[in-house]
Amino acid sequence: MSVTTPLIQLKGLGKTFQSKDSAVTALDHIDLEINSGEIFGIIGMSGAGKSTLVRCINLLERPTSGKVLFAGVDLSTLSGAALNKTRQQMGMIFQQFNLLMQRTAVGNICFPMELCGVPKAQARQRALELLELVGLSDKANAYPAQLSGGQKQRVAIARALATNPKVLLCDEATSALDPTTTRSILALLKDINQRLGITIVVITHEMAVIEEICQRVAIIADSHVAEVGNVEDIFTNPQSQAAKKLVYPEEGKPIDDFVDHKHCCRIVFDGNSSFEPVVASMILECREPVNILFADTKNIDGRAFGQIVIQLPDDPLAAKRILSYLRSRESITVEEVDNYVV
Numbered sequence: 078m079s080v081t082t083p084l085i086q087l088k089g090l091g092k093t094f095q096s097k098d099s100a101v102t103a104l105d106h107i108d109l110e111i112n113s114g115e116i117f118g119i120i121g122m123s124g125a126g127k128s129t130l131v132r133c134i135n136l137l138e139r140p141t142s143g144k145v146l147f148a149g150v151d152l153s154t155l156s157g158a159a160l161n162k163t164r165q166q167m168g169m170i171f172q173q174f175n176l177l178m179q180r181t182a183v184g185n186i187c188f189p190m191e192l193c194g195v196p197k198a199q200a201r202q203r204a205l206e207l208l209e210l211v212g213l214s215d216k217a218n219a220y221p222a223q224l225s226g227g228q229k230q231r232v233a234i235a236r237a238l239a240t241n242p243k244v245l246l247c248d249e250a251t252s253a254l255d256p257t258t259t260r261s262i263l264a265l266l267k268d269i270n271q272r273l274g275i276t277i278v279v280i281t282h283e284m285a286v287i288e289e290i291c292q293r294v295a296i297i298a299d300s301h302v303a304e305v306g307n308v309e310d311i312f313t314n315p316q317s318q319a320a321k322k323l324v325y326p327e328e329g330k331p332i333d334d335f336v337d338h339k340h341c342c343r344i345v346f347d348g349n350s351s352f353e354p355v356v357a358s359m360i361l362e363c364r365e366p367v368n369i370l371f372a373d374t375k376n377i378d379g380r381a382f383g384q385i386v387i388q389l390p391d392d393p394l395a396a397k398r399i400l401s402y403l404r405s406r407e408s409i410t411v412e413e414v415d416n417y418v419v
């Protein structure tokens with residue numbers, strides 16, 4: 078494979094589930110390229126086709142049309158043994174962890190190595206190293222029932238890494254976890270990507286997950302790729318209706334004006350509008366908390382006068398989103414303020 082060949086190429090990929098009396102098209106003409114070493118997100122609403130897409134990448138689902146190329150090789154041309162060998166280069170983790178309940182953590186991690194014929198002692202040694210990598214050295218002999226959700230996912234990640242994969246496919250890997258555990262698992266995935274250079278594909282319905290770790294993202298809607306690009310570009314300037322719906326869940330309005338991140342922002346009500354709960358709507362729609370540093374507003378004869386100064390989040394993407402949202406409101410004036418002193 079040349080340096081420029083993407084690790085995964087989906088070309089005109091289609092998948093239709095056929096039952097006796099109906100057919101469901103889960104994927105329709107998907108073209109996507111995922112580069113070696115990147116963390117690539119695939120996001121979409123429920124039923125958009127995300128899980129089917131990731132399962133087509135390792136041929137757990139056979140596409141009904143199109144091709145999946147892995148490291149330049151068309152997977153449909155591979156025989157059983159060769160396909161299995163290629164699949165070993167694709168680790169996968171799931172929302173429900175899928176651990177073997179009657180095996181310990183170390184036993185679960187050894188399992189894929191046993192299937193590949195790795196000698197027992199060697200497999201155990203590697204499993205212990207992987208447990209250390211995922212921060213669970215002290216849980217080698219614990220059974221899944223004795224582990225928390227986050228610990229189970231760490232074991233699942235170690236198991237997925239056991240065969241030295243080139244890519245880790247993560248299907249809603251944090252959807253069953255609380256926000257703090259989610260962040261720690263995402264940090265671990267980022268660390269694995271950076272330390273081991275493993276390509277990571279993240280399937281999720283949560284924008285926050287994409288923002289946290291992905292460099293590029295594809296938005297899947299109604300079995301199609303609605304939009305693909307850099308996370309920052311898409312999240313600050315969504316083009317497709319599907320992207321707008323994800324970035325501005327309540328709005329879906331075009332946002333065409335972007336500004337640099339500044340710490341504070343002044344919202345001025347100059348009597349041109351009736352009073353509206355701008356900050357509350359902004360928090361609900363942008364789903365970002367902000368600090369209100371100062372507020373002096375008056376409702377005079379049903380018209381709003383005064384100003385509110387808010388502190389923008391540290392995350393530049395979140396700050397941009399809030400500013401874009403505020404600027405889309407015609408009834409107020411928005412000004413960025415540096416070094417606001419209360």
Ligand SMILES: Nc1ncnc2c1ncn2[C@@H]1O[C@H](COP(=O)(O)OP(=O)(O)OP(=O)(O)O)[C@@H](O)[C@H]1O
Pocket residue numbers: 094095101102103121122123124125126127128129130282
């Ligand atoms: N084995 C199957 N047989 C029939 N239809 C299926 C099968 N698997 C998925 N589908 C259908 O394909 C479509 C896409 O499903 P898929 O699970 O890929 O979506 P998703 O985006 O992952 O959704 P979610 O986030 O809810 O898991 C849905 O309409 C679903 O009902």
